Amino acid sequence: MLNTNPSVCHKVQMPFLAQNNIDLEIKRDDLIHPVVSGNKWRKLKYLLMDAQAKDCKTLVSMGGNWSNHLHALAYAGKELGFNTAAFVRAHEGQRLTPTLEDCRQWGMDLIFTSRVDYAQLRHSFQWNHFAEQFPQSYWISEGGFSELAIKGAEEIGRELEQEYDHIFVGTGSGATLVGLAKACPESLVTGVASFSGAEYLHAQLEPFLKPQSNWRIDCEHHCGGFAKSNSELDSLVEEFHHHNDVRLDKVYNGKCLLAVKSAVAQGRINQGSKVLMIHTGGLQGMR
Ligand SMILES: Cc1ncc(COP(=O)(O)O)c(C=O)c1O
Numbered sequence: 001m002l003n004t005n006p007s008v009c010h011k012v013q014m015p016f017l018a019q020n021n022i023d024l025e026i027k028r029d030d031l032i033h034p035v036v037s038g039n040k041w042r043k044l045k046y047l048l049m050d051a052q053a054k055d056c057k058t059l060v061s062m063g064g065n066w067s068n069h070l071h072a073l074a075y076a077g078k079e080l081g082f083n084t085a086a087f088v089r090a091h092e093g094q095r096l097t098p099t100l101e102d103c104r105q106w107g108m109d110l111i112f113t114s115r116v117d118y119a120q121l122r123h124s125f126q127w128n129h130f131a132e133q134f135p136q137s138y139w140i141s142e143g144g145f146s147e148l149a150i151k152g153a154e155e156i157g158r159e160l161e162q163e164y165d166h167i168f169v170g171t172g173s174g175a176t177l178v179g180l181a182k183a184c185p186e187s188l189v190t191g192v193a194s195f196s197g198a199e200y201l202h203a204q205l206e207p208f209l210k211p212q213s214n215w216r217i218d219c220e221h222h223c224g225g226f227a228k229s230n231s232e233l234d235s236l237v238e239e240f241h242h243h244n245d246v247r248l249d250k251v252y253n254g255k256c257l258l259a260v261k262s263a264v265a266q267g268r269i270n271q272g273s274k275v276l277m278i279h280t281g282g283l284q285g286m287r
Contacts, residue, residue, distance in 0.1 A: 001049070002079060004032045004041060007159065009276065013243040020264050021271040025164075026246070029156065030281040038281020039169075039176045040072035042156055043149035047140055048080060050148055056138035060130070062087040062113075062121060065097045066227070066251075066285045069143050074108040085109035085134060089118040098287045143173035150208065153179020156278060163187065165273040168260050170194055170252025170280050171217065174205045180278070181215035182208075187276075192218045192259040194252050195226035221259040227251050227285075233258055249282040 008031070012024040029038045036044065051059060059082045063070040070086050077084035084107060088100065092112040096104065104110055113121065127139045140146070153176040157167075167189045171177050177191030193201065198219045209215060223230045229250045237254040241247055248254045256277055263269045 001045065002033060002036060002041065002076060004036075007032050007156070009160070012240075012277075014240065014261075015243075016261055016264060020269075022264055022269060022273055022275055024260065024275045024277065026244075027156065027160075027276060027278050028246075030279040030283065035075040035284075036072040037283070038068070038279065039153060039156070040068055040144075040281060041076070042152040042179070043069075043144040043175055044072060044076055044140075045152045046148035047138075047144065047146060047152075048076060048082075051082065051138035052080070054138065056082070056136055058083040058085060058134055058137040059140060060085045060087075060134050060137050061140040061144070062089075062118070062142045064089045066099045068099075068282050068285055070103050070108065071099050071284055073140065073144075074103040074106040077108070078106040082138075083107065083109070085111060085137075087111050087113045087118065087121055089113055089115060099284060102284075143175065145173035145175045149175040150179045150182070153177075154183040156180055157183025160184065160276070162274070164276040166190065166263075166269055166275045168192060168256050168275070168277045170256040170278075170282075171198070171201070172252070174201050174217075176278070176280065177215060177217070178205055178208045181212060185212060185214055187214060189215045190218050190259065190263070191215070192221055192252075192256045194222060194255055196222045196224070198222070218259045218263075221255045221262065223250075223255060223258070229254075236261065246279070247283055247286075248279070249286050251285055252280055252282050253277075 007029045009025045009027045017024050059077050088110050157180045164187045167187045171191030171193050181189040223233045237248050
């Protein structure tokens with residue numbers, strides 16, 4: 001498996017925290033590996049072990065132009081001796097994003113897929129239809145969502161050395177949120193949706209967490225949609241960098257911090273509370 005660094009927690013400095021007597025820490029999963037950083041490694045670890053145990057040769061997945069998931073998968077696959085292939089929501093003739101350029105350089109076979117076909121793959125995917133095209137292969141769903149990804153995300157919570165009243169994490173598929181909520185039943189875990197219209201996620205994730213109720217999805221801080229930003233988000237990320245010398249991406253982690261700030265302003269986090277946010281990486285997408 002990959003060599004990874006420990007993920008440390010440290011205190012966050014921000015004026016709104018001091019003014020409200022809130023103790024916010026950040027868990028630096030972004031530092032666990034220079035490429036396969038943040039929750040990417042957490043979600044891939046057990047999937048890749050499973051693929052190895054099943055003697056699969058090729059890892060196949062799907063993602064968009066700036067996918068942190070494909071970026072991490074291409075690198076990890078190369079390091080661990082797998083071939084990799086991915087259905088990519090992009091046009092064959094378009095200029096590759098730096099993310100896809102890296103993927104290709106690391107040997108990933110990019111299969112360009114139209115928006116319509118991509119949506120169909122997402123909703124009616126049947127791996128056995130592709131068995132001939134990809135012999136001895138292992139399918140990893142979009143964003144890596146799976147029981148094994150959740151198992152890996154649980155390790156984020158199991159590493160914590162103290163209990164927190166609240167834990168916040170940026171959310172796409174919800175695998176990291178589910179893992180954290182399972183591992184930290186004493187905390188209220190909030191997954192901050194990075195995209196609009198994420199209300200459906202609640203019903204989708206509930207079966208994985210029943211009967212637990214220590215989790216919620218924040219659908220109010222997507223800032224206009226996936227990879228969209230606004231002046232409030234831009235200045236919060238800059239202010240965070242100024243006070244902490246840590247970069248946050250605006251797709252997941254900036255929105256996560258925005259949700260923490262709103263929850264404090266709305267009095268949903270009590271004074272004196274201990275709060276943790278997970279830095280899930282994703283900085284490659286800012287290029
Ligand atoms: C940097 C980053 N943070 C958070 C997430 C959301 O993780 P999940 O899909 O487990 O909700 C992703 C997507 O995988 C991501 O790339």
